[in-house]
Amino acid sequence: MAVYKKTYRPYEGGVTAGWKRFLTIPRYALEDLQRSRFLNIFYIASFAYPVIAAIVIYLEHNLAALQGLSAEKIAAVVSIDSGFFMSFLGWQSMLALFLAAFIGPGLVSPDLANNALSLYLARPFSRTEYVLGKLSVLLLLMSLMTWVPGLLLFSYQGYLEGQGWMAANARIAAGLFFGAWIWILLLSLLALALSAWVKWKPAAGALMFGIFFVAAGFGQAINQVEDTKWGLLLSVPSVIGTLWVWLFEGNRSQSTGGVFFRLDRSAVIPVEDCWATLAALCLICLYMLARKIRGAEVVK
Amino acid sequence: MNSVLHQIAAVIRLELKKTFFTRRGWWVYMLALAPVGLTLLHTVTMSRFQAYGRRGHSLYTDTEIFAFLFQTYFLRLGIFFGCVGIFSNLFRAEMLEKTLHYYFLAPIRREWLVIGKYLSGLLVAVVVFGVSVGLSMYLVGRHQGAAWSSFFSNGPGMGQLAQYLLIALLACIGYGAVFVFAGLFVRNPMIPAAVVWVWENLNPFLPSFLKKLSVIFYLKSLAPVTLPVRTPTPISFLMVDTEPVPAHYAVPGLLLVALAILIYAAIAARRAEISYSE
Numbered sequence: 001m002a003v004y005k006k007t008y009r010p011y012e013g014g015v016t017a018g019w020k021r022f023l024t025i026p027r028y029a030l031e032d033l034q035r036s037r038f039l040n041i042f043y044i045a046s047f048a049y050p051v052i053a054a055i056v057i058y059l060e061h062n063l064a065a066l067q068g069l070s071a072e073k074i075a076a077v078v079s080i081d082s083g084f085f086m087s088f089l090g091w092q093s094m095l096a097l098f099l100a101a102f103i104g105p106g107l108v109s110p111d112l113a114n115n116a117l118s119l120y121l122a123r124p125f126s127r128t129e130y131v132l133g134k135l136s137v138l139l140l141l142m143s144l145m146t147w148v149p150g151l152l153l154f155s156y157q158g159y160l161e162g163q164g165w166m167a168a169n170a171r172i173a174a175g176l177f178f179g180a181w182i183w184i185l186l187l188s189l190l191a192l193a194l195s196a197w198v199k200w201k202p203a204a205g206a207l208m209f210g211i212f213f214v215a216a217g218f219g220q221a222i223n224q225v226e227d228t229k230w231g232l233l234l235s236v237p238s239v240i241g242t243l244w245v246w247l248f249e250g251n252r253s254q255s256t257g258g259v260f261f262r263l264d265r266s267a268v269i270p271v272e273d274c275w276a277t278l279a280a281l282c283l284i285c286l287y288m289l290a291r292k293i294r295g296a297e298v299v300k
Numbered sequence: 301m302n303s304v305l306h307q308i309a310a311v312i313r314l315e316l317k318k319t320f321f322t323r324r325g326w327w328v329y330m331l332a333l334a335p336v337g338l339t340l341l342h343t344v345t346m347s348r349f350q351a352y353g354r355r356g357h358s359l360y361t362d363t364e365i366f367a368f369l370f371q372t373y374f375l376r377l378g379i380f381f382g383c384v385g386i387f388s389n390l391f392r393a394e395m396l397e398k399t400l401h402y403y404f405l406a407p408i409r410r411e412w413l414v415i416g417k418y419l420s421g422l423l424v425a426v427v428v429f430g431v432s433v434g435l436s437m438y439l440v441g442r443h444q445g446a447a448w449s450s451f452f453s454n455g456p457g458m459g460q461l462a463q464y465l466l467i468a469l470l471a472c473i474g475y476g477a478v479f480v481f482a483g484l485f486v487r488n489p490m491i492p493a494a495v496v497w498v499w500e501n502l503n504p505f506l507p508s509f510l511k512k513l514s515v516i517f518y519l520k521s522l523a524p525v526t527l528p529v530r531t532p533t534p535i536s537f538l539m540v541d542t543e544p545v546p547a548h549y550a551v552p553g554l555l556l557v558a559l560a561i562l563i564y565a566a567i568a569a570r571r572a573e574i575s576y577s578e
Contacts, residue, residue: 217377
């Protein structure tokens, strides 16, 4: 039996601190994403609405500019209130859905398809850190699209309005922050779960749209066929819209939510049920991830 | 000519084995089965209501319910996404499994290959969604008992069912042609699917001349039952009313558009090159 000289050496370099190991994944993932021209253009274009909203806020507070543009009537129609910020959030959230459907499926499926997961998990890197790392890619990008510009607009409006406007409308800021977070958290978990289960990226992306649009349409069909309102629990836009209205305006709200997340006031579902639906969806996604993100896989 | 038909039939036979009842296509079957389950639930619920002596609704209401289900679920979602799944997979799945070169190396013209694959996809889509439409319509009013049977045998039921099946067939033909093209030439068919879906759903808000560039406009023109006007939404004022197209224009119009896309895809496939490294 041949005896070879032991040529390998254990790694002796510096080790990344445990709490920030998960950041390695977004560092490389973001580098990869930067190479996509389509994604870059889409991401830059997604800031068009915040810029327009900032211009509207500016015009609303500068009557001289409005007189110059002869647009006082427009200013009268556009009021900077919870509806304005909900519409902003609705529009940006729809773009976030497109972003998640585009990049989400490519985050986990290549690792699973190429049996690369064991390479991650063989290192001092847990399954939770892996999921957190992948999740942070989406959370970061979608945060920059939703609540970050939202709070900047809120601050801008508060600065121009003055006289305690921000304190009086603190609920809007809280609604923007938490409303955006529930949406981006749901989207990120959904994208990762589908990416883990559906190896073909376009199919996983299509499934995201399917869950958003097809389930909503099917919910409407249930309402019509069964003459009920509970079909709305299948409709993600209705569930999220209901929660947003509650977060922005509280229990006595009468508004119809933001664009793409409109509510039908004739069939309102209780907020508690919406929270329960959201929690159930997130738990299902986590369960799906837990089933697939494993260091070893039994291949039948 | 016989050899061409023979080759197309061979492609269809091969593709049917791959497309029918595949694990990859489970969600297409779910899309088709969902309304069947829903209408079954409806008929069971209504039957129990009637058994307890409660008054049900009229037969006409059931036809309206089905019209709503057909126009909002089948046309806008079920058949659309089903066609995305079936037709864009015809070529993309071969690329993923690195098996497309077997077809390209076989002594068969690319045009016949495209047509063979398209026809197999069409067969699957029509069978799956045709059965779903037929069963859903049968089940939605089953709780009416003899009146529903009479609606089919002596009333307009059979005519309406035939019209719904024709619309489903045309939808599969139209969307199928679009997505077989997308699957052949676009690396990620989800992008064209999203664009087409947005376009189709923007239809009520488009000016008349642009409405005619969508599949849904022709299909809605053929619907046997007109949906009642729903509660206006905040953006209802943006909707543009356009006269529906008569059936003798709508059907050939849609077929011509589908044929043009398919011919273009078939001709362009002659220059298609495989790059599995994508």
